Amino acid sequence: MAVAFIPPLTSVDEYLKTSYRPDMEFVDGVLVERGMPTIPHSRLQAILIRYFAQFEHSLGFLALPEVRTQIAHRARYRVPDLMLCPTPVPQGRIVTTVPWVVIEIMSPDDRLPEQLERFRDYRGVGVTQIILLDPEKLIAFRFHEESLLRQDLNGLDLPTGQVPFDTNVIFDQLRKDLLACT
DSSP: OOOOOOOOOOOHHHHHHOOOSSOOEEETTEEEOOOOOOHHHHHHHHHHHHHHHTTHHHHTEEEEOSOOEEEETTTEEEOOSEEEEESSOOOSSSBOSOOSEEEEEOOTTOOHHHHHHHHHHHHHTTOOEEEEEETTTTEEEEEETTEEEEOOOOEEEETTEEEEOOHHHHHHHHHHHHHHHO
């Protein structure tokens, strides 16, 4: 008879005081590994951070990469690849306010069921715009009504205005960036 593996439970206090390399998420007492980034993943993340930085002051948000984000008090913490959070952002080790936008970047070992669970968590706390970018296939998805819809984006509507966000332009920049690295 096979015995199912049951991961050991970790306390929220232990999770919050520990630095994992790479960082992990915390879901109901279980540490959840995140996909290992690739060079295209990292380059896309850098492009996005630089891109959104130009709009932070005028539209009242901060682009924050890979910060632990409270989903359910003392029960769930996720680590989005990038989020746009309204300012002021409370100082500390975790984000406790609801991000306006969450952008996840696919890694080769990411699995769709885990991504959808993560997106449901974001939606559950009130994130209205959840985007998945695939740096290998150069395609974008929007999480909408429990599904991922393939969609080329042109902008993001924030409570303070619209951020132009053309995913085709972003992917062109990534393509050029990766060619320059070879």
